[in-house]
Amino acid sequence: MSRAIVISIDSLFTSDINHIKDLPNFKKILEGSSIVKNIDCVYPTLTYPCHTSIITGVYPDKHGISHNEKLMPETNSPDWYWYSKDIRTETIIDIAKENNLKTSTILWPVTGGCNSDYNIAEIWTKTKDEDPFQVFNDSCTKELMEKIYPKHSHIIKWNTEPHLDEFGVCCAEDIIREYKPDIMFIHLAYLDHTRHKYGLMNDKVISSFEKYDEWLGRLINALDEAEVYNYTNFIILGDHGQLEVDKVVCPNIILRENNLIELDKDGNLIDFKAIFKSAGKSAHLIIKDSDNRVEIDKIVSEMINDNVLGIERIINKEELKTQHRLDCEAEFVIEGCEGVAFSNSYVGDIVKKVDNTNYKYSLATHGHLPSKGDKPPFIAKGPDIKENTIIDGGNLVDEAPTIMKIFNIEMKDIDGKVLKILK
Template identity: 35%
Template structure:
C-alpha cells in the first residue's frame, strides 16, 4: 500500500532551500525528488488558516478558519481555533481514512477531536504556563496514545524549558516503531517559526535550526527504514507560510481612535466603536460595527484611502471586503476592509498604547524581528518538496498555489480529492 509522511516546518521559506540542499537528509528531496520552489499560501498567511488549506485545498472562506484566533472585538483574548469540527468540508485525512488508510497526526493545528487513528493535536493554549497540559489533550486526542506515551514525554510540555518539537519527535519515532508506520502521517514542527520571529529570516540561528530539523528528519527516515515501509513511502517536506523581516509597525486602532472611530474610557477600555482593526500580524482587518450603514462604510473607505496617500503611515494596499473575497478567498463577517503595508509592516490592535509607531525592534517584544500574515504573492513564499515511491525525480515547478497541495498528496496515495479549489501538480507524480 502507498504511504505518505508529511514533515511540516512552520515558516519554511523559499530562501531556506539553498542551505537545505547542503544538509545530509534534506538533500534527498533535491537529489531524488521534485519541488515547487515558490508556494503562495492562502491569505492571511497565518499558521492555522494555512494548515487547514494544506489539508482541504480551500481558501479560508470555504474551510472557515480565517485566523489563528477567533476574532472578536469584545474579547481580544478569545481562544485560538483548535477543533476539527470548526473546519468546513473534508480534509485529506478524512478521505484517507474513508479509503482504508491508517492515519496519524502530530501537533497539527485545528485537529482536536478529529477522526484520526493516532491523533495528538496542537491543543494546549498558546499562552498556557501551568503544569497540567494533559487537561487540554484529554477527549480531543487518541486516548491510546495518551495512555501509552504521555507519561514518558509530558516533561517536554512543562516549565521554562518546554519544547513542543521534542514532544512531537519522540511521539513520531515511537509511533512509527510501535504501530509499524501508519499509512498517512502528519508531523508538524514549530521551532523554525519561533527562531525567525525572534532573530529574523536569514541568519546563523536560522541555519542552526534547519540543521536541527534535518537531524530530526533523518531520525524519521531511519525509523521508517527500520520499522515501516520505506520503499512505498512518499515523503513530503513543506511549509505553511514564509516570513518577512519587519520594517515598520503601526498601532492602527490608536489612529482609528484619534479620528473618532473608537471611544474608550480614561483607562483605555473600549466603550464604543464604529470601526475596529483586528491584527493579522502583517495585515490589518477593519471591521465595521454596523456593516449595513453605507454612510459609515464610505466614511471609513475615504479615511483609509486618505491614510494610504500619506507616506508616514506606509499603507500600500487597501482592499474592500468584495476585493479580498474575489482576489484571495478571504471573507468573513469580521472583515470589511483589509490593509497592508507598502514596506513589510505589522499591525497592532492595542487600545492602550501611546505611540502610534511603537518601536518594533524592542527586545522580547511580541512581534520581534520578523512575522507573516502578509499577501500570498509577497516574498518570502514557502515551498513544497517531495520524493519517494510515486514522485518523479528532477521536476521543478517555479511557482504554484498552496491550494494544489491536498490534491497532489492525495494523488500520491492513489486517491482523489474532488471538492478543492486547487488542482494536483500532475507533473510531480509518476
Template identity: 35%
Template sequence: MKSKRLIVISLDALGSTDFEMFSQLPNFKKFIDHAAFCRQVRSVYPSLTYPAHTTIVTGRPPAEHGIVNNILIQPERSSPDWFWQRKYIQGTTLYDEALKKGMQVAALLWPVTAKSDITWNLPEIFANHRWSNQIMTSAANGTLGYQLTLNRKFGSLRDGIRQPALDNFVQASMNYTIRTYRPDMMFVHLTDLDTQRHHFGVHSKEAHAAIERHDRRVGELMHLLHRCGMSVKRDTTVVLLGDHSQLDVQNIILINRFLREQGYIRVQHGRITDWKAYCQNCDGSAYIYIRKNGLEKSEQIRIKNEIYDWLCAMKNDPDNGIAAIYSSKKAKELGADPECTFMLEARRGFYFQNELDMGEIPEVQRATHGFHPGRKDYQTVFMAVGPDIMPGVEIEEMSLMDEGPTMAEIMGLELPGAKGKVLREIFR
C-alpha cells in the first residue's frame, strides 16, 4: 500500500437516506467523484455513538470489544459516567497498532479515547462531578499541552457543547493539527448533524443545514491538504463515514417506572438507593439487568420470569411501544451485551429513557438512534479517497466492522481480532 497518512472523519448520524441530498452538494460531490463508497453500511447493536465508534477502530461487535452502551450502569447516580476511557475497550484498536509501529496519531473528540496513548488527544469527555470542571477533566484525560494550545487559539469558537460552534472549534483544531503536526493517522468526530436531528428531527431544515455545513468542512479539509502538499493521489487517504442513522420519535417508554412500582427499584428523595432489576436505555433499544450480587439464584429466576411475563403483555399492546424482546443469548448473537437479562427493541416512533417519571426527563428528543441496525432506512455511509483507492467503486452493502480492517490494510497494519473483512474490491 502507498498511503503514508490516514485521516478519518466521522459525521455522526449521517445516514444512507441522506446520500441523494449530500452527493449533490459541491464538496461532497467532488469527493464522491474520486471515491470508493458504500451507501448501505450496517451499524452495530445497539446503534449508539460509543459502541459504533469503537467497532470502527476494532473491527469487532460491542459484545466483544466491551463498549455495549454510551453510559455505564450507575442507577444510583442522576448523571452516570460514560464509557469515556480507553481502558474499557477489550483488545486492541487501529490507533494502538499504529502507535506500536511508531506512527503519530491525533484524535479530536473521538469516543472512548480518554487516557489513551494517542500522541495528540482531545478526548470526548465532560465534567460529571461537582468537584471538577471541564478544563481539569479534559486535561487529566488527554494531551495537556496540545489541549491548552487548541483552547488558547480556538477556544473562542466554542459555546460549551452547543452546535455548530463545537464542530467549528473541532474543524479549526483539525486544520491546525494537520498544518503543524502532520500526524500519520487522525480521527475526528463531528456531531453537528446528530445534535440537530435529536433536537429537530431527521429531515428538519436544521438537519439539512448541518449537512450543508459538513459540505463546507469537507471542502475546507481537501483544500488544506492540497495547500500542505498532502496529495490524495500520492500519499494521503481520507475517509468520511457515519456511525448510525436516526429515526423520528414521538413517544417515550419508561420501563423503570414499572420496575419501581413492582418493588424492584427502591427510591428515597427522588434517587435510586437499591435495585433488583434495572432498565438501561440505549434510546431505540434498552437492556434489562437483574442484579446478581446479593440475590439468590432462585430469586433471580423468579424476578426474570415475572418481568418476562409483564414484557410479553406489554409487547402485545402496540400503544406500549415494545417491538421485540430478546434473551441474553439472542442479544449476544446480535452483538450486544451478553451480560443483560433481556434486550428490548422499540417500535417505530418510540424510544426508551432511564427516568422513573416523565417529569424527570431533561429533554424530549425529536429523533434518535440505538435501534436494531437492520431497520428500514437506517443504514449509514462510507466513502474513501486515496492513492490506493479505485474511484467509482460502489460497495453494495457492508458492515461497520469492515471499516477497521480496511483502514488497517490501507496503512499496512494488522488489526488482530477483527471480525470484519478487508474491502479489497476498493483497492487499485
C-alpha cells in the first residue's frame, strides 16, 4: 500500500524551514517529520544536473547531464536537456515501472518522452508567442494531452512563474484524483525564479512560500479525495543553493579579442576555436580546435591573474572528473569569486551590471561549487518514515535509493546510499 509524492521546490534552502514551518500545510508535513539538513549537491549546482542525480542516484559523470542547456552558441535561446533520452543511466521512473508501480512526473527536468505512465514534461517553446501545444505533445503522455492538458494549458505563459507551476499543480491534482499513481514527482520553480530576480531573502521570497503552502494544501486535498492520503509518504526537497551577484563578467569577449571567436558585422557568431558556456557562477570552456591549445592555456592563465575578472580558480578536466564527478565537453571550468557570475556575451564591456533577463547572471544565481552557500534539505513524512529524526548532511545521490527503499526496492550500481530515516 506504500505510496510517495516527491515535491521538488527548486532553490529551497535548509534555512528556509524556519520560514515555512508555521504555514498550515507545511506545518502538517513538518511536524513529526524526518529531516536531512544541508544536502551536498553536484557540480555545477544547476537544476538539470541536480534533478537528474536525484532520480538516478549517480553523479553527472555517469548520468551525462552536465548543464541545463545544450551547447548552441549561435543562439540566445539554446535547447535545454529536456528529453530523457539524454540520460545515460537508469532512473527511478524506469525502476519503478519494472516493479509494476504506476508513475507520474510533472514538470520534472529531463523527462520529455520518458516512460512515466502520466508525464507532463518541463519544456517550453523557443519564443514566448508560440503555441506550446506541439512541444508538449511531443514530450508528454498522449492520454494526458487529450484529457488534462486542454483543461489547464491557458494558464501557461511561456516559461514564466508562477504560471508554469500553477499549470503543473492543476495537472497533478487531476492525475492524483483520476489515476492514483503509486509515485509522483513534481518540480516547482517559482522560488528559484523569485530568488534570481529579487535576491536570496526578501518580501517576494517570503510571499512565494505562502504560494507553495497553497499548492501543497491542494495536493494534500487531492490525495485525500483519492482516498490515498493515509498511505502516502511525502518527500519535500530542494536541489541547490544560490549566491548573490554583484557583477557579470564576459570572458568570451577576451576570446574574441584574441581571434578565437569570429563574429559577423552584426555581432552574430560565425565560428569559434574556443568558447565559454556560462553556468552562472561558473563557466565551461569548450575548445573546438586543439591546435590552439597552447595559446588558449596562456590566455586563461592571464585571466585568472586579472582581479577585475573575479575568477577564483580554474578546474581542469582531470580535476573535474576526480574531484567533482563531472565528465563533460569542457576542458576547463572557471569558478567565480564572491559576487561574480559569467555571461555568454561576445560584445560590449567585459564587466557588466546584473541582468535579470537571464537566470545565469541575475541578482542571485547558482552553478557554483557545492561547498559554497546554502544547501537544500530532504524532508520526509509518512507511514514508512521514522518520526522526528534529524540528520545533518547527506548527498543528492542518496535521495533516489532512499525513495525507492520506501517500496522495498534496492537500486544497484549507484553512487548513493539509503538515508537512515526509514522505519
